[in-house]
Every structure is written in C-alpha cells, then in structure tokens.
Amino acid sequence: MSDFFNLPALKSLSVQTFNETKPFPNHLFKEILLPEAFNNLYNNFPSLELFEKHVNRPRGKSGQRPHNRYYLAFEKSIYHKNDQSGPGVTKIEQLPEVWQEFVREVQTFEPYQEFLRRYLNLDEYEIRYAWHVGETGSEVSPHCDSFDKIGTHIFYFNTSADWEIEWGGSILALSGKKTAKTNPDISDFESVEGFDIRDNSSFLFKNTADGWHATEVLTCPPNHYRRLFNVIVQKKKTEKTLKKVWHFLSGKN
Structure with a gap:
C-alpha cells in the first residue's frame, strides 16, 4: 500500500x-x-523562503531566453558549484513533514520506481529532485532538455480554484520547428499541444532530440503562483563523462 500513490494510475497507460x-x-x-x-x-507546499529567485540566468550557448522562476533543489543544486547551503537547496528535515514523507516514498517505493523504469526504459540511472514556482512574467521558453536527462515526471500543485487557464502555465508540446535557430519562439512551431496541469495532474515525458516543450509567459495576478515538483531522471555520470571524452577525441569540444 501507498500513502501517496494511486496504484492503478501508475499502470493506466500501455x-x-x-x-x-x-x-x-x-x-x-x-x-x-x-x-x-x-x-x-x-496545502503544505514548501515555503518560498527556502527558494532562490532565478532572474536572467544565461542558458548555455543557445541564446534561449532565461527561465525566470523560484527554484529549490533537494540536497544538491546544479546551480551551486561548491556551497550547497542556503536558499535554493533544502535538506529533508527543512521540508514540511508531509513532503518529507513524500520524497522518501518517491525515492524508495518500488511500484513508483518500476513506473519510471517501465515508461522511460531505464537500466542504470540516477534521480534528482527540484521544485519550481512561477509568478507573473515567468516563462519557460521553447527548449529541449540537456543530453544527460532521460526524462522528467512533473507533479503540478495548482487547482481550478487557484489558477485560470487564461493565465498560461499549461505545459506545451511543440512540433514542426520552422526555423534553424536554437532559440525559437512558440510561434516558430507548426503544432502546439497544451495540457491542463490543474487538479492533481502530472506530466511524464521522455527526452528526445525532438522533445521541444515550453510554457507561455504567465499573466496571473500578484500572489498567484504556478507550483510544481520535478522528478528528473538522468544518465549515470559515467555516461556523461564518456560523452565528454568522445567530444574531445572527435574535436567537437
């Protein structure tokens, strides 16, 4: 039995x-x-006091617009090189009790781990966790995830009572890219499919070379927030190291 997961839903899709x-x-x-x-x-979503606010952080060499948001990583942040303390990183004991229990279940509950392995075709992998909070003006510009990501399971924490579809926030699956530029706009795609993230919804996707996705600029009133929890499945570091070696040997570094 699970304190959190609806077990039939974990197997509801072939x-x-x-x-x-x-x-x-x-x-x-x-x-x-x-x-x-x-x-x-x-009702017990982690306090914004734990988060750090990301404003205009560059996104590598792609020229893509920054993903402005509040960001919180579990135990270790990709945005902190050495100091893994302070805003933007949380230890489990800093989380509300129900979130401590949920994170532990996500980490150890075999039916959920099997859910990830089944849909993402996993062998060796590692997982990191992060919370995002968006406010008025926040945006997730069109992008594909980095090579080291296998897939992501996003749990959304908005309801019909606190969020209007017209404010944006729906995750968009994009296809038919009409430009060669690496920093496209949503209008640069032939097809845009949106998903209503409210009312106990979660979105699982596999990272591919054509896995373009985005979220429109949020137009919510002040003190309304788009809230989510990411389970990010990554390749083991050995595979990332091999790719760096391959790039070096092939002269593509």
Whole structure:
C-alpha cells in the first residue's frame, strides 16, 4: 500500500502507447496521487523562503531566453558549484513533514520506481529532485532538455480554484520547428499541444532530440503562483563523462 500513490494510475497507460505518442513520448496522468495526499502536499507546499529567485540566468550557448522562476533543489543544486547551503537547496528535515514523507516514498517505493523504469526504459540511472514556482512574467521558453536527462515526471500543485487557464502555465508540446535557430519562439512551431496541469495532474515525458516543450509567459495576478515538483531522471555520470571524452577525441569540444 501507498500513502501517496494511486496504484492503478501508475499502470493506466500501455508502454507502447506512451512510446508512440508524438512529437515525443509523453502523457498527462490525472489523479496519480491519492486525493488526500494531493491536498496535503498542496496545502503544505514548501515555503518560498527556502527558494532562490532565478532572474536572467544565461542558458548555455543557445541564446534561449532565461527561465525566470523560484527554484529549490533537494540536497544538491546544479546551480551551486561548491556551497550547497542556503536558499535554493533544502535538506529533508527543512521540508514540511508531509513532503518529507513524500520524497522518501518517491525515492524508495518500488511500484513508483518500476513506473519510471517501465515508461522511460531505464537500466542504470540516477534521480534528482527540484521544485519550481512561477509568478507573473515567468516563462519557460521553447527548449529541449540537456543530453544527460532521460526524462522528467512533473507533479503540478495548482487547482481550478487557484489558477485560470487564461493565465498560461499549461505545459506545451511543440512540433514542426520552422526555423534553424536554437532559440525559437512558440510561434516558430507548426503544432502546439497544451495540457491542463490543474487538479492533481502530472506530466511524464521522455527526452528526445525532438522533445521541444515550453510554457507561455504567465499573466496571473500578484500572489498567484504556478507550483510544481520535478522528478528528473538522468544518465549515470559515467555516461556523461564518456560523452565528454568522445567530444574531445572527435574535436567537437
């Protein structure tokens, strides 16, 4: 038994259907969390005091617009090189009690781990966790995830009572890129499919070369926030190291 997961929902979609979904494997799961569990996590979402605010941080060499937001990593942040303390990084004991329990279950509950392995076709992998909070003006510009990411499972913590579709926030799956530039706009794609993230929704997707996705600029009123928790599945560091060696040997570094 699980204190958090709706077990039938973990197997509600065939792997074949997931993998055949275009433009990249993805699915919006509804009510994958038990209603009481979702409500408890929603009502006790980590305080913004734990987050650090990201404003105009550069996104590598792509020229893509920065993803301005509040950001919180669990135990270790990719944005902190050495000092893994202070705003933007949380230890488990700093989280509300229900979130401590949820993170532990995500880390150890075999049916959920099997859910990730089944849909993402995992062998060796590692997982990191991060919370994002968006406010008025926040945006996730069109991008593909980095090579080291295998896939991401995003748990959303907004409801119909606190969020209007017209404010943006829906995750967008993009296809038919009409430009060669690496920093496209949403209008540079032939097809845009949006997913309603409210009311106990979670979005699982596999990272591919054509896995372009985005979120429109948020137009919510002040003191309204788009809130989510990411389970980010990555290749083991040995594989990332091998890729760097390959780039060096091939002269592509």
